[in-house]
Amino acid sequence: xxxxxxxxxxxxxxxxxxxxxxxxxxxxxxxxxxxxxxxxxxxxxxxxxxxxxxxxxxxxxxxxxxxxxxxxxxxxxxxxxxxxxxxxxxxxxxxxxxxxxxxxxxxxxxxxxxxxxxxxxxxxxxxxxxxxxxxxxxxxxxxxxxxxxxxxxxxxxxxxxxxxxxxxxxxxxxx
Numbered sequence: 001x002x003x004x005x006x007x008x009x010x011x012x013x014x015x016x017x018x019x020x021x022x023x024x025x026x027x028x029x030x031x032x033x034x035x036x037x038x039x040x041x042x043x044x045x046x047x048x049x050x051x052x053x054x055x056x057x058x059x060x061x062x063x064x065x066x067x068x069x070x071x072x073x074x075x076x077x078x079x080x081x082x083x084x085x086x087x088x089x090x091x092x093x094x095x096x097x098x099x100x101x102x103x104x105x106x107x108x109x110x111x112x113x114x115x116x117x118x119x120x121x122x123x124x125x126x127x128x129x130x131x132x133x134x135x136x137x138x139x140x141x142x143x144x145x146x147x148x149x150x151x152x153x154x155x156x157x158x159x160x161x162x163x164x165x166x167x168x169x170x171x172x173x174x175x
Contacts (some may be wrong), residue, residue, distance in 0.1 A: 003042075007173070012072070013073070014068055014072075015065045015066070015068040015069035015123075016062050016065070016168075017065075017067075018064050018068060019062060019064025019065035019164055019168075020060070020062075020108075022058045022059070022061035022062035022065060022160070023058070023059050023062075023069070023157075023160075024053070024058075025054045025055070025057050025061065025067065026058040026153065026156070026157055026160075028054050029051050029052075029054035029055045029153060029171045030150075030153050030154075031060060032047070032050065032051050032054070033051050033149055033150055033153060034040055034146075034150070036048070036051070036146040037047055037146035037147050037150060037168075042075075043146065045144060046145035047140060048146070049127055049144075051146070051149065051166075052127050052144065053087040053127040053128060055071075055100050055101075055149075055152075055153065055156070056100070056101055056124060056127055057124075058156075058157065058158075059081055059099060059100055059101070059156065060079060060081065060124070062160050062164075063081065063085060063087075063088055064084065066088050066092075066147065066163065066164070066167055067084065067088050067091065068140040069088055069167055070088070070091040071091055071166065071169065072093055076109060079123075079124040080120055080123075081099050081101055081119050081120065081123070082097070082099065084100070085097065088114035092167065095114075095163055096162070097156075097159045097160065097163055098151050098155060098156065098159060099156075100156050101120075102122050103116045103120060126138050127140075141143070141169060
């Protein structure tokens with residue numbers, strides 16, 4: 001029998017803990033995605049939603065860890081990935097990090113911009129719950145291809161690893 005124990009975390013280690021957890025979630029998403037692609041784990045949207053949630057949470061934790069590394073005294077709140085990325089870039093400048101849940105195709109009209117902003121703000125809820133906070137089912141169709149998502153996972157992991165190395169300079173934590 002194996003047992004794994006989480007040690008106490010010193011406040012100065014919190015950014016590292018965010019990043020370590022991010023890569024653990026990302027590894028789990030990659031494992032399950034590979035199992036689904038190989039037809040060893042049932043391929044349905046509910047199982048895909050688990051992979052997507054793990055990836056989203058990995059992305060969120062990674063961004064929060066980077067922000068905490070650069071601004072240890074600042075609060076790192078929220079779940080909206082573009083907002084967290086903007087906060088990170090305010091501390092470090094432009095980052096090369098393609099978010100797995102970004103939205104493309106805005107025509108610049110206020111109506112479309114509002115829809116995109118709302119979608120990005122609620123992505124974490126859409127991946128976890130069948131309804132919005134008012135109990136209304138989410139509208140629209142969703143699709144998932146584990147073969148296509150494998151590239152998204154690999155790309156994000158590579159870019160996140162490069163950014164982590166840049167910010168930590170591999171002194172505190174290297175994957």
